[in-house]
Amino acid sequence: MQVQRIMAGMPILNSVQTKNVQQADKAPVSNPVKEDSPKTSQILRNYFMGSQMVNPAFTGFPCSTSNFKVKELEDMPCTCCGRPMMTNKQTDEFALKAGKAAGAELNNILEENMPYFRAEEKAIVHYIQKQLKDMPDATLTTAISRTAPDPVKILQDEQADVIKRTSEKSKELLGEKNPIQSLCERELTKFAAPSKDRRKKDGNNKDFDSAKNGFNRTDFLANIVAMEDKKGIAHENIHKVLDVAVQVPESAKTISKMITSYGYGNNDTQFAKRLIQKAVVTAEHIHPKSKGGPNATDNYMGECQECNGSRGNMSYDEWMKKYPNMPDNIQVHADAVTEEIIKGSIGGNYDDYPVDLKEAIEKETQGKVVLTVKNPEEIDKAREERGLPKPQKDEKERANAAGSYQGSYHGLPELENQNAGKKKPHHHHFERFLPTANTQAA
Numbered sequence: 001m002q003v004q005r006i007m008a009g010m011p012i013l014n015s016v017q018t019k020n021v022q023q024a025d026k027a028p029v030s031n032p033v034k035e036d037s038p039k040t041s042q043i044l045r046n047y048f049m050g051s052q053m054v055n056p057a058f059t060g061f062p063c064s065t066s067n068f069k070v071k072e073l074e075d076m077p078c079t080c081c082g083r084p085m086m087t088n089k090q091t092d093e094f095a096l097k098a099g100k101a102a103g104a105e106l107n108n109i110l111e112e113n114m115p116y117f118r119a120e121e122k123a124i125v126h127y128i129q130k131q132l133k134d135m136p137d138a139t140l141t142t143a144i145s146r147t148a149p150d151p152v153k154i155l156q157d158e159q160a161d162v163i164k165r166t167s168e169k170s171k172e173l174l175g176e177k178n179p180i181q182s183l184c185e186r187e188l189t190k191f192a193a194p195s196k197d198r199r200k201k202d203g204n205n206k207d208f209d210s211a212k213n214g215f216n217r218t219d220f221l222a223n224i225v226a227m228e229d230k231k232g233i234a235h236e237n238i239h240k241v242l243d244v245a246v247q248v249p250e251s252a253k254t255i256s257k258m259i260t261s262y263g264y265g266n267n268d269t270q271f272a273k274r275l276i277q278k279a280v281v282t283a284e285h286i287h288p289k290s291k292g293g294p295n296a297t298d299n300y301m302g303e304c305q306e307c308n309g310s311r312g313n314m315s316y317d318e319w320m321k322k323y324p325n326m327p328d329n330i331q332v333h334a335d336a337v338t339e340e341i342i343k344g345s346i347g348g349n350y351d352d353y354p355v356d357l358k359e360a361i362e363k364e365t366q367g368k369v370v371l372t373v374k375n376p377e378e379i380d381k382a383r384e385e386r387g388l389p390k391p392q393k394d395e396k397e398r399a400n401a402a403g404s405y406q407g408s409y410h411g412l413p414e415l416e417n418q419n420a421g422k423k424k425p426h427h428h429h430f431e432r433f434l435p436t437a438n439t440q441a442a
């Protein structure tokens, strides 16, 4: 799982990086690629663009998640957090654009892409936007390097902001003085006088994260979930409120690492790429790979890199404490993907994917997540009703362990050129993609 998060969407690897990645992965791994092969570079790229290492327990090379066509769809909602996701190509395009921009133009680009930033990243983006008001020539990195930001303050400002937005959402749905609003107001009192002295200065100390003001993301979410039974709030409204509330960041350490590694460098494109990276759509193994889950389409669901990294080997029970809106968001995702299947965006081989997804997720969650999906006949019927053609079957389009299809996107050359001439971040080239505190895999 580590490698999946580390490599997804990164442009290209050299052999040195590859070695490090392999050493980092504790699972038994065999590299099927001889490093002296003339095709090594392309094969390794395909191999890792597919976002996973090959587990020897599974048959055949290549067995890459890049076969999973859902990864090529733009703006699919994440099965877990529900936020819109980007393809690898879209993240590269964002990086190029935001990496070249400054001042008001940069501010507009960040604002346009706001739905894509995940929690800690969004906290930094909001900080940068504030700085741009006073620095019309600032870029992503100079907005950081000229202002020496405090990660704990960035975290707490964003936490308070998300709690306020959660409160607003509850007012919109449930009216003034509703119980969720009261909960949010109680939580906000913890942010009234944040004291820097209360935190440890050592960035490696885990106390650094909690910032000691008593706010706890998991408890906050659990308290909202409990309102359904305790206060009789409709499930649908709880879900809508949770979609806002789950965006609360929780790790000052993650923010600290990101701004230290990228904000003080001189490569705006790399920083932009890092800020958007967690929105990239990855293939989540419904039954974890480490527990024998196969690399096959019927064991995949599209999930953003942030959520995929958070889950690791966690059970769904555990995971749903972190993302209690997940059961609803899988349905939203399944509906969106089904619509693309009906339209023929991902080929006829996916007509039975919604049923496969339903069966896999119901089995894995022991019936706690139940989906309503269309079967292949219903998908055909929907096409007929709308006068849409039935897409042709193409064996390449369906991922399985014996497949050879490698996906169609191999990175923007312009981005690689952009990165080639620039100084790399200060720290080890591999470390910068390590899981962060709040996305640590189990």
Ligand SMILES: [Zn+2]
Residues within 6 Å of the ligand: 078, 079, 080, 081, 082, 083, 303, 304, 305, 306, 307, 308
């Ligand atoms: Zn997500």
